[in-house]
Amino acid sequence: MELNPARFLGVALLLLALLGAWRVRLDRDAGETRWFGWTHLAAPVSRRDTPVRYWSAMTLNIALVLLLALAGAVALRAGIWRFTRL
Numbered sequence: 001m002e003l004n005p006a007r008f009l010g011v012a013l014l015l016l017a018l019l020g021a022w023r024v025r026l027d028r029d030a031g032e033t034r035w036f037g038w039t040h041l042a043a044p045v046s047r048r049d050t051p052v053r054y055w056s057a058m059t060l061n062i063a064l065v066l067l068l069a070l071a072g073a074v075a076l077r078a079g080i081w082r083f084t085r086l
Helices: 003-030 051-084
Strands: none
Touching: 003 051
C-alpha cells in the first residue's frame, strides 16, 4: 500500500477540526472565548461584558472549524481520486 499524502493531510485537517470543535464547545459552556480560540494570543472575551465581541469571536472560531472540516474532506476526496487514476 502506497502512502498517500493527500489522505494524511485530510485526516490531519479533520482531526484539527475535531479539536477545534471541542475547544469551541468548552468556550461556549464557560461563557468566554478568544479570537482564534486555539492560539491563546489574545485576552478572553466574556459573554457578559461584551456580547457583540463574544459572538463575533465565537462565529469566527466556528467558521474556522467548518473551513478545516471542508478542507479535510476535499483533501480526502483528492486522495481517493489519485488512486482511481492508476
